[in-house]
Amino acid sequence: MSAENNVNESKPLEVPEVVPGAAAVEFPEINDFLSRMRIRSGLFGFQKEDVFAKMQELNTLYQNRLQQMRDQTRGQLKQMKKQYQEEAEEFRVREQQEREQLLEEARGKFEQDLEEIRIRAEEETEKARGQAEEEVRRIRSEAAEEAENVQARAEREVELVRVETEKKLKEARQAMQEELAEARISIRREQEAKNQEEREKHNRELVMIREEMERLIERMTLLRNKVDTVSEEK
Numbered sequence: 001m002s003a004e005n006n007v008n009e010s011k012p013l014e015v016p017e018v019v020p021g022a023a024a025v026e027f028p029e030i031n032d033f034l035s036r037m038r039i040r041s042g043l044f045g046f047q048k049e050d051v052f053a054k055m056q057e058l059n060t061l062y063q064n065r066l067q068q069m070r071d072q073t074r075g076q077l078k079q080m081k082k083q084y085q086e087e088a089e090e091f092r093v094r095e096q097q098e099r100e101q102l103l104e105e106a107r108g109k110f111e112q113d114l115e116e117i118r119i120r121a122e123e124e125t126e127k128a129r130g131q132a133e134e135e136v137r138r139i140r141s142e143a144a145e146e147a148e149n150v151q152a153r154a155e156r157e158v159e160l161v162r163v164e165t166e167k168k169l170k171e172a173r174q175a176m177q178e179e180l181a182e183a184r185i186s187i188r189r190e191q192e193a194k195n196q197e198e199r200e201k202h203n204r205e206l207v208m209i210r211e212e213m214e215r216l217i218e219r220m221t222l223l224r225n226k227v228d229t230v231s232e233e234k
Contacts, residue, residue, distance in 0.1 A: 106165040
């Protein structure tokens, strides 16, 4: 009667101990399987076929969990790459818009200065025409001289405006390029840091799973050896 009870009795498999210093990884379906797992007993210990069947089921659960982790990692890497490309495109568009705005402002300032010079020259010429006839020759001579001076002054002012505008554009372009380069480097470093962190986390989880499997395999090997020994003694 006692032997028959031992044959039908099911004994729970012990849950492996957690490795000291390792971060805990939650696998609900695996924990649930281990907590509910029962291995059939025979006259001389556990039944070998049931032990191998439970090990196969546990291995399937681990493989499914590993595949889920791989898929999740690929999805995160794809999302980060997309975000990096969108931010780079935003920087490029913003730089182009600001450069065009600077050019437009410089062009408007240049045209405004030319218009003011033209209006001033016309006013001075009109004033000269209102002088008396006896002073026409003198006024014409002075007007011609003044026109030359105005033209030379206008050319100098235009040249100064052009040089100043080109200088500002060059400084603005250089500043934007430096900011864009720094932003790209910062984004790339953050991207690399995140990727490295994900890889390290993934590697730690794989190491824990591998150690867990090795301990289970070692326990099952001991059980199998025990079963074989009992079978030989029988």
